[in-house]
Amino acid sequence: MRATTTIAVLLAATTSAAQDSLQLKDGRFVIDHRMSRDEKGVTIHYTNGDVFIPHDRIRSSTALDKAGKAGPMSAEDRAKADKGLVLHEGRWIKKELRDQELEKLRAKRKQAIEEAKTRRLWKNRHIKKTQNFQFEFTLDPELMQSYIDLMETYYKVFTKEWRITKPAGQKRLPVCFYHNEDYFHQVGGVPEGVLGYFRFVQPIDLNFFYDRLDPELTQDVMFHEANHYLTYLIDPKFHYPSWVNESLAEYYGASEWDPKSKRMVVGGIQEGRLAVIQDAVGANQVGKGTSNSTDKGKWLGLEEMIRIPRFQAIHYAWGWSFVHFLLSNKQYAGKFKRFYIDLARSPRVKKVLARGGYNMRTVEPDEQIRVLKQYLGVKDLKALQQEWYRYILSLKAASARGYHRAGQFALSRNMPIKAQRLFQISIDMGSKNPTTWAYLAKAQLQKRKYEEATKSVDKAIEMDPLNGMFYILKGRCISAGHKPDDKAKRLRQLALEVDPDNDQVILEVAWDHLGEDDDK
Amino acid sequence: MTQNHTRFPHSGAWRCSVIAAALTLSFGMLPGQGTLERGIYTDAKLGFQIKVPQRWTQVPIQVDEKWIVAQFQSNREYEGHVKLDGGFVSHRPVMRVIQFDKEVIKKMVTVERSEDKKSSVRTLRLPYRDYKDYVKRNLSQGGFHFAVEKKDKLAGVPVTIYEVKVEKLAYGGRKHFLAYVFHGTEGVDFAVEFEFLMHHYKKLDSTGLRSIQSFKFLPRENANTSLAGKQTPATFGKILRLDWKKKTAAERLKIRQEIEQARIKKAIAGLPEGWTVIKTKNITVLTHASPKYTARLCKAAETCWNWCDKRFSKLNDEYVSRGLIRVCKNYDEYKAYRTGSSDAYSIDDKEIAIYEDKGEGNTGDWGHLPYAIFSHYMSDKDELLSANTPYWLTSALSDYCASARVKGRQIEFRINEYEPEAFRELRRKDAKLMTPKEIMSVTADAMSKARNSKLAPDHQIVTFLRFLEGPGRQHKLLRGRDFLLDYLRASVRATEQYKDAHPAKARKEAETEEEEEARARKDDKSGEKARTAICEAVNKAVCNWSDGDWEGLNKAYQDFLRKLKYL
Incomplete structure (x- = not known):
């Protein structure tokens, strides 16, 4: 038997004549929808439901309120109101005049929003030059300024600490910053999974994106990728072995930044990476005891790591922990820095031509090992390796973000019980990420805790009301394992209205429809 | 409507063990199959006509392609900018006509379910919404952005004009696309797209524009000729192994031959002028290469096939469907042919696509051809072989085939030089x-x-x-x-x-974190x-x-x- 179900996905027509637009501080827009505004925020009236956005998330809106003076009027005010006047910005004026002024204001804001929207296109990007960089970005300038300050500070701090001078002839580095991940992949030319990159052959540039749901990740990637540029300045013709280059970048990736004091602090813990390693060896420190793995095969050997021809994501975790160990250890920190610089600069280190046809030099693994042992003053890598392993076991992820990442990891491995615990810890520690609540809801849903899941996803929606996936999740939560009722179906349609260009939302809605057809 | 693909190989280039047949083909047009006469390409079924730039050749489209309805390539090669295009790069401009049928697109998501003897296959598809969506989801030559997007009219027909620049991490040189999307009144749009090297765009865009300006809608001969949203029936993919094994050898042979013939027929039907079809004993070769190269290739392919047959035919009683090899004139044509829509795929696709490489085959080294023929042969012998044979043998056989040297009717497996x-x-x-x-x-x-x-x-x-x-x-x-x-x-x-x-x-749910942990490790x-x-x-x-x-x-x-x- 063959059955074909065709789903006509309706993007509900907004029939209202009065259309407003909204620009959020996180860079998103809502264009041409009916909206109303009050003292708390703006409500967007979609066909399938209302979505409230509080003022503190809004950068600009064309929706205007016409609130008059609340409460009982004085005789004088009543007299003015009786004459047909209205109160506007503290003065009584004719209604027509007020409407004209409101219309002008609306038009001005609309223009500002449209201008901001056009800047989301790469051809219209902002360009700003600073002492060491040329920033090219599609983000709002207000949001960008903090990152500009961070980069210039980072440049000064790192070049001073590592005693690096920019080689003659090096111009400002173009730093390309995209307003979201999809656009980064599209214009940056890299596939999903890549969070940022530094192009080290001409024309060199740096590329990454703003993750509105995880600004900490944005910062992390910025510190990491910029580190590749900063170490490139040691010798632009030297190609650092991946293991040490990526590991040092990861180390700096965990730096902290205070935008107010404009200070950065290095040496933080890469919690996600730590969770990966500790989980791999069965020694997950997060939350609940430890268990040391007897599976020795899971530990990555130091020599093995140095010899890896293609250093990949799982290796980053190991590499970061090794560099963190060295730079946190007084005995090794200075020596490791000298090793790093001299790998490129010392004539006593044997170099070979690097692969790839870029006319760059590098160092073979055997020589790297010889030089590392020499500079660190160790005779045997195995002894150093044991110190490193002990260090890994001693580290603990301690922040909301660390527990969030650990929870994500657990959920991805079909461990919803553990995931719930970890997400709850993250929330208790003050996670500001709405996806923490959403993932918690997913984990609860998997264990059929429908009421709790609904409360969790409601919290996620409160924190990020324009995330289409949250409404789909809520629809599943309130369906409580049964066929979706009208309310759940409306939530699906609302998801499509809120996020009409999100293919993932469309597919998720389709899967839900598919599930219903099972009974036909 | 007839199309002739008649060209006999040079006499003397064949040995008697190879059967060569030149085919004159006469068949009804498939959707998307137009005619090119005096530089004007006309597709009466789909309803459009366009002037193709001078000295551009038609390139076939892939058998399972559902969006691109015609494509052409310049005979002239252009070089990129040595510094900005990352070294030496050469490119022949390409022109494509891409159809977007609103009836299909409106459906957005189509679910197809077939149930047969307690089995079901559900397919979820997301058709391209329009040209912009097509580019966003398809273009994979590097980082790109829309430099121009504006609405206009051309000879009274509403159009949307796009220019797309491929700049960051560009593969094969930076590119500049020029596309006009013609919006039809019957709910069908055609995008006419030109692909140029950015380095030469300023002098080539007028070539594209002249062509674009000649575009015309024609009354469509038939409605519902859109390929979009329709999968080429992948009959083999829907047959469960259990059912397959219950069939007799004769039944299995019949099914394979039906699929094989349908695929080959469709591949032949889509061939533009200038291509030749050659049938050897076991392989159908569609070629745009020189007769000399084709003859050498046919011989080498048959030799590889004979080795597979001799070595592996007794593995079981499965019939191995005829090989299908497509030989493009050069690397650029091969690239243009292979650059189809990302959903141009069928599980029944056994085609091996290669291009004439004048250096290839002289020393007996035919690149990946021996392994490609071996893979085809073994996948028909049993689908389980490729993914489940112990790793050492899969890996060894791959390297073994790569070491094949074919000279005449002889095949040798030589030691790799390293x-x-x-x-x-x-x-x-x-x-x-x-x-x-x-x-x-x-x-x-x-x-x-x-x-x-x-x-x-x-x-x-x-x-x-x-x-x-x-x-x-x-x-x-x-x-x-x-x-x-x-x-x-x-x-x-x-x-x-x-x-x-x-x-x-379905497993019983874990009730504790420890149980979850143990399962995750497993x-x-x-x-x-x-x-x-x-x-x-x-x-x-x-x-x-x-x-x-x-x-x-x-x-x-x-x-x-x-x-x-x-x-």
Whole structure:
């Protein structure tokens, strides 16, 4: 038997004549929808439901309120109101005049929003030059300024600490910053999974994106990728072995930044990476005891790591922990820095031509090992390796973000019980990420805790009301394992209205429809 | 409407073992199959006409393509900017006509379900919404952005004009696309797209514009000719293995032949002027290459096929469908042909696409052709072979085929030029070589570690295979049997038994974190675990030998290595 179900996905027509637009501080827009505004925020009236956005998330809106003076009027005010006047910005004026002024204001804001929207296109990007960089970005300038300050500070701090001078002839580095991940992949030319990159052959540039749901990740990637540029300045013709280059970048990736004091602090813990390693060896420190793995095969050997021809994501975790160990250890920190610089600069280190046809030099693994042992003053890598392993076991992820990442990891491995615990810890520690609540809801849903899941996803929606996936999740939560009722179906349609260009939302809605057809 | 594909190969280029047939084909037009006359391309069925730039040649579109309805390529090659395009780059501009049918697109998501004897296949598709969506989801030549997007009218027809720039990490040079999307009144849009190297855009865009300006809608001969949203019926993909195995050999042969004929017919129907169809004994060759090269290729392909047949036909009674090889004139044409829509795919696709490489084949090295023919042959013999044969043999056979040298009717499997040096290096390091038992139990993980440690495991295992196919056959353990075939058959049996013993089913839910943890660890290794278990079962079935036997085999293998001066 063959059955074909065709789903006509309706993007509900907004029939209202009065259309407003909204620009959020996180860079998103809502264009041409009916909206109303009050003292708390703006409500967007979609066909399938209302979505409230509080003022503190809004950068600009064309929706205007016409609130008059609340409460009982004085005789004088009543007299003015009786004459047909209205109160506007503290003065009584004719209604027509007020409407004209409101219309002008609306038009001005609309223009500002449209201008901001056009800047989301790469051809219209902002360009700003600073002492060491040329920033090219599609983000709002207000949001960008903090990152500009961070980069210039980072440049000064790192070049001073590592005693690096920019080689003659090096111009400002173009730093390309995209307003979201999809656009980064599209214009940056890299596939999903890549969070940022530094192009080290001409024309060199740096590329990454703003993750509105995880600004900490944005910062992390910025510190990491910029580190590749900063170490490139040691010798632009030297190609650092991946293991040490990526590991040092990861180390700096965990730096902290205070935008107010404009200070950065290095040496933080890469919690996600730590969770990966500790989980791999069965020694997950997060939350609940430890268990040391007897599976020795899971530990990555130091020599093995140095010899890896293609250093990949799982290796980053190991590499970061090794560099963190060295730079946190007084005995090794200075020596490791000298090793790093001299790998490129010392004539006593044997170099070979690097692969790839870029006319760059590098160092073979055997020589790297010889030089590392020499500079660190160790005779045997195995002894150093044991110190490193002990260090890994001693580290603990301690922040909301660390527990969030650990929870994500657990959920991805079909461990919803553990995931719930970890997400709850993250929330208790003050996670500001709405996806923490959403993932918690997913984990609860998997264990059929429908009421709790609904409360969790409601919290996620409160924190990020324009995330289409949250409404789909809520629809599943309130369906409580049964066929979706009208309310759940409306939530699906609302998801499509809120996020009409999100293919993932469309597919998720389709899967839900598919599930219903099972009974036909 | 007829199309002739008639060209006889040069006489004397053929031996009598190869049957060459030139076909004159007369067939009804498929959707998207127009005619090119005096530089004007007309597709009466789809309803459009356009002038093709001078000295541009039509390029065939892929058999399973659903969006691109015509494409052409310039005969002239352009070079990129040495610095900005990352080295030496050459490119021939391409023109494509892409159809967007609103009736299909409106549906957004189509679910197709077929149920047959308690099985069901559900397919979820997301058709391209419009040209912009098509570019966003399809363009994979580097980072790109829309430099121009505006609405206009051309000769009274509403159009949307796009310019797309491919700049960051551009593959094959920075590109500049110019596209006009013509919006029809019947709900069908056509995008006429030109692809140029950015370095030459300023002087070439007028070429594209002249063509674009000639575009006309025509009354469509038939409605519902859109290919979009329709999958080429993938009949084999919907037949469950269990049902397949219940059929008789004759029934299976009939089904395979039907699929084979339908695919070949469709591939031939889509050939533009200038292409030739040649049928050899086992392979249909669609060629735009020179007759001399084609003749050499046909001979080499048949030789590879004959080797597969001779070596593996007795594996089972499955019919192997005819090979289908498409030979493009040059690398640029091959690239243009292969650059289709990302959903141009069918499980029944067995086509091998290559291009005329004047250097290829002279020394007997035909690149990936031997392995491609081998893969086709084995996948028809049994679908389980490629993914489930023990890792060492899959890897060894791949390298073995890559080492094939075909001269005339002879095929030799030569030692890779890097192999002797790899073994010398192992000797210098005093590294311990893998024994036959170790080779035949090796996992993908172990191979990876061995590669990282520069122990040349790939060279070791292909050398072992050469031993098994050579003097190893005379060893007492292997004499009188075809060990390789036995091993492959055992792989299939072991896979089936493993799948039967581990059916996919819902598990009881874990109730504690500890239970979850234990399951996650088990699941992490499940893929490798399955393959390792299958390998163990195969080795037990085919080479359940004593330690003494293994020692003896190892000794014979070592003698072989000594003769090669690897020890």
